[in-house]
Amino acid sequence: AIVKYWGKRDEVLNLPATSSISITLSRLKTEVSVSFDERLREDEVFVEGERANEKTYGRVVAFLELIRAKTKVKMFARVESFSNFPVGLGLASSASFFAGLTLASASALSAEFTFQELARIARLGSGSAPRSLLGGAVEAVAGTSKDGSDFEVLQILPEERVPFALLVVMVESKGKAMSSRDGMNLCKNTSPYFHRWLEYNQELVDIARRALLDGDIKTVGEVAEASCFAMHGCCMSAKPPLFYWAPNTLSVIEQVFEMRKEGVLVYVTIDAGPHPVLLVPSDLVPIVQDRVSKQKGVLDIIEERAGQGAKVL
Amino acid sequence: AIVKYWGKRDEVLNLPATSSISITLSRLKTEVSVSFDERLREDEVFVEGERANEKTYGRVVAFLELIRAKTKVKMFARVESFSNFPVGLGLASSASFFAGLTLASASALSAEFTFQELARIARLGSGSAPRSLLGGAVEAVAGTSKDGSDFEVLQILPEERVPFALLVVMVESKGKAMSSRDGMNLCKNTSPYFHRWLEYNQELVDIARRALLDGDIKTVGEVAEASCFAMHGCCMSAKPPLFYWAPNTLSVIEQVFEMRKEGVLVYVTIDAGPHPVLLVPSDLVPIVQDRVSKQKGVLDIIEERAGQGAKVL
Known part of the structure; x- marks a missing residue:
C-alpha cells in the first residue's frame, strides 16, 4: 500500500476508518477456485494443496455464509487456492485471496453483482481485498455512512x-x-x-x-x-x-x-x-x-x- | 531518561514542553573544571584535552555569558572537561557536562544561587542538565509560566x-x-x-x-x-x-x-x-x-x- 489501511470504523462490516491507496501487483498472484456442490456436507478449504488451518477456515466459511445469504444459495463449497509467493508474511496474501474468492464465488453462482457490490463483499473477507479487484493504482474510499453503503474502490491510474x-x-x-x-x-x-x-x-x-x-x-x-x-x-x-x-x-x-x-x-x-x-x-x-x-x-x-x-x- | 524530555515550549529560555523523569547514573561521569581569569582575552574550552569544536564552543560561551550577566562578573573563563564515556552518542553527555559546568561556575565565583536557581541556569545550557544536579530518580517539572519561573527539579527517590x-x-x-x-x-x-x-x-x-x-x-x-x-x-x-x-x-x-x-x-x-x-x-x-x-x-x-x-x- 502507498497510503496505508490501518484501523476499522466498524468491526462487523469490516469498514475502514481511513481511505487508502495501493498498487495492484502484476506477479505476486493467487489463483482461487470455488465450486458449490450439493453433495458437500460442509465447506472445504485448501490452501497450497493442504487443508486450511482453523483460523483461515473460519474466515472463509464466514465469508461463504455471506455469499450464500446474498444469493440465497444453500450449497456448500470447495475452495482451493495457490499463491506464487509465501503467504502470511505481510505481502497482502489475504487481500489477494479474498479478491479472488469474491470473483470466483460470484462467477460460480452466476450472481449479478455490480462492481461496487463486489467490492463491499470482498471487504467482508479482508479489508484490503477490494483494492485488488482493480488494476493499477487504486483508492479505497472509506466513506462515512453507518451501513458502509458509500464505501467504494476507484482506479486512480491504470497499470500502464x-x-x-x-x-x-x-x-x-x-x-x-x-x-x-x-x-x-x-x-x-x-x-x-x-x-x-x-x-x-x-x-x-x-x-x-x-x-x-x-x-x-x-x-x-x-x-x-x-x-x-x-x-x-x-x-x-x-x-x-x-x-x-x-x-x-x-x-x-x-x-x-x-x-x-x-x-x-x-x-x-x-x-x-x-x-x-x-x-x-x-x-x-x-x-x-x-x-x-x-x-x-x-x-x-x-x-x-x-x-x-x-x-x- | 525513564520518561523522556522531547520538545521545548520556549526556545530562548530552553523551557521543556513536557515534564520528564530520569535516573542519575553513578559511573558515567564528567568532570568539569572552570576558572575565571582576568588575564584571559576570550573563553577557552577544552573537551578531553582538545579544543572544543565550534558548535560546542558556541554553546559554552553562550552559557558563560548568562552566568556573567547573572553574577556581574566580567572575566573570561577556561573550561576543561573529561568524561569516562564516549560523548555525543546519546548518552546524555551534554546533560552531564552542563550540570557540572553550572556547579563549577557557581562555585568558582562563590555565587549564592538557590538550588532551583542553579537548575534554571543549568537548563539554559542543556534541557536535561538540571536533572543531573540531583541523585537518584529525578523529575523535571515543566511548569507553565511564560518566564520559566515555575520550572523546577525534584528528587523522587534517593539513589539507594x-x-x-x-x-x-x-x-x-x-x-x-x-x-x-x-x-x-x-x-x-x-x-x-x-x-x-x-x-x-x-x-x-x-x-x-x-x-x-x-x-x-x-x-x-x-x-x-x-x-x-x-x-x-x-x-x-x-x-x-x-x-x-x-x-x-x-x-x-x-x-x-x-x-x-x-x-x-x-x-x-x-x-x-x-x-x-x-x-x-x-x-x-x-x-x-x-x-x-x-x-x-x-x-x-x-x-x-x-x-x-x-x-x-
Whole structure:
C-alpha cells in the first residue's frame, strides 16, 4: 500500500476508518477456485494443496455464509487456492485471496453483482481485498455512512500509467508479527496516536491521489514513507508495543535513505510485516536492485510492476 | 531518561514542553573544571584535552555569558572537561557536562544561587542538565509560566531506593543521529504526533512518579517503554523521517521482549541515540548481561546504578 489501511470504523462490516491507496501487483498472484456442490456436507478449504488451518477456515466459511445469504444459495463449497509467493508474511496474501474468492464465488453462482457490490463483499473477507479487484493504482474510499453503503474502490491510474516499479525486499526475520486485524484493534484500543493517525492518513490520501495523477514520483514517495512511518509509529506506541519490523528492515530503510542522499529516486514502504517494498522509477531498478541485494540480511528481491486486477480465468 | 524530555515550549529560555523523569547514573561521569581569569582575552574550552569544536564552543560561551550577566562578573573563563564515556552518542553527555559546568561556575565565583536557581541556569545550557544536579530518580517539572519561573527539579527517590540497575548497551551504529535540539525542532514543526506526544508523556510522568514511590518495577518499566516508543514514533513520523535507531537497536529490543516472555523482568528505553538502556532488578543483572552480551552487534555493556547528583570536588 502507498497510503496505508490501518484501523476499522466498524468491526462487523469490516469498514475502514481511513481511505487508502495501493498498487495492484502484476506477479505476486493467487489463483482461487470455488465450486458449490450439493453433495458437500460442509465447506472445504485448501490452501497450497493442504487443508486450511482453523483460523483461515473460519474466515472463509464466514465469508461463504455471506455469499450464500446474498444469493440465497444453500450449497456448500470447495475452495482451493495457490499463491506464487509465501503467504502470511505481510505481502497482502489475504487481500489477494479474498479478491479472488469474491470473483470466483460470484462467477460460480452466476450472481449479478455490480462492481461496487463486489467490492463491499470482498471487504467482508479482508479489508484490503477490494483494492485488488482493480488494476493499477487504486483508492479505497472509506466513506462515512453507518451501513458502509458509500464505501467504494476507484482506479486512480491504470497499470500502464503507474510511473514506478516495486521491489519487494524479503529480509530475514522471525516472522512473528501479529495479524493485521489484531494489530489494528490493539492500536485502536491502546495507541495514543491512533486518532491522529486516522486524520493524518486521510490527508495523505488526498496528496497521493493528486501526485499519482500528476506523475510526481517524489511526492508519491514522500507520502508513502509518511504513511508508513506514521502507521508503524502508531503500532510501536501501542501497549504492549507492536513491532512489525525486523532489524534487517531497518538496515534496508537506512540504505534507502543513503541512496536518496546520493540522488537516487527511491522510496520505501512497509506493510504489516518485516519486508520493505521499494518504489523506484523503472530505469533505476537495476542500480537499486544491485545495491540492495548486497545488503546483509536480504534474502530475495521480487521485482514487481503495477498489474491488472482480479479476473475470472 | 525513564520518561523522556522531547520538545521545548520556549526556545530562548530552553523551557521543556513536557515534564520528564530520569535516573542519575553513578559511573558515567564528567568532570568539569572552570576558572575565571582576568588575564584571559576570550573563553577557552577544552573537551578531553582538545579544543572544543565550534558548535560546542558556541554553546559554552553562550552559557558563560548568562552566568556573567547573572553574577556581574566580567572575566573570561577556561573550561576543561573529561568524561569516562564516549560523548555525543546519546548518552546524555551534554546533560552531564552542563550540570557540572553550572556547579563549577557557581562555585568558582562563590555565587549564592538557590538550588532551583542553579537548575534554571543549568537548563539554559542543556534541557536535561538540571536533572543531573540531583541523585537518584529525578523529575523535571515543566511548569507553565511564560518566564520559566515555575520550572523546577525534584528528587523522587534517593539513589539507594531506586529498585533497579541500568545496563547501557553500546551497539554498532553509524552514529549519525541529529542533535536532540534539532530533532525536537523537526518533530515540533513536522510530526503529526507531536502535540499528542506532549499530552501523553505528561500523563506518563504522573504514572511513573507514583510507581517509583511504590517500588513497582513493572509499571516503571512499562511506562519507560511507552515514553520511549512514543517519542521515537513521533521522530519517525517527522518529515523527513528521523531515525535514532540502528538495526542493532532493534535486535536488542527484540531480545528484551523475548526475555520478558520467559518471565525475566527487564525493560528497555532508548534516548536520542542508538544505544538501548535496560532496566533490570539488581539480582537479574548477571543473567541479562550474559544474554545480551551474546547478541550480535553488541559492542559493550556498561553496568550502571542510580548515583549521586553533581557535586563540587
